Amino acid sequence: MAGRGGGIGGQQPNIQQLMKQAQRMQQQLEAAQAELASTEVQGSAGGGLVTATLLASGELQALSIDPKVVDPDDVETLQDLIVAAVRDASRAASELTADKMGPLTSGLGGAGLGGLGLPGL
Template sequence: MRPGGQPNMQQMLKQAQKMQRQMEQAQAELAAAEVTGSAGGGLVTATVTGSGELTALAIDPKVVDPDDVETLADLVLAAVRAASDQAKKLAEEKMAPVTGGLGGALGGLPGGLGL
């Protein structure tokens, strides 16, 4: 704080720019990362990027039964959900250091930043 209780705008701007660079770096790392989720004891495996894009789906032929397509659909859905949950956890871990830094000068802004 400067004399008179006014925040140093230049210092706040520098912190905001630093946070933006950190956010961009974390987003790039998430886009490059891959996580997997599986169902049915590994019979169905889904791979997604850290940003949530489904990139691969593997289905063991043993689980393919033309008379029971519903079970296969359930396993695919469960594997994709598991992979998406892993991607969400990874994103939270990568973003925590960036969004956790809002407690400083920027966190004191009226109304906050809503991040």
């Protein structure tokens, strides 16, 4: 076998360098998660008659209902609007999470373990 260390193709990953990259990646993930935990997103339904505010982490923070949509004889419509507003906010939270976390986690599985250069993964 040619090269030092007997690694694949004569190259052996530098463990210290890999550890530094992994630590940097962990710090970036933690920072993104902390930002998401405090970022609010909104969803709405009925042309804004019902608005739901969620943290990007998914926790419901507020629900706003325009009095015009409150009809004691038609509670089902109000229920549907609430569900739709929460779903809309949840979709926005998922998109924000994907935007923030995607670049950081895109390579974690499969080839290269996030660019860490580990052979055979």
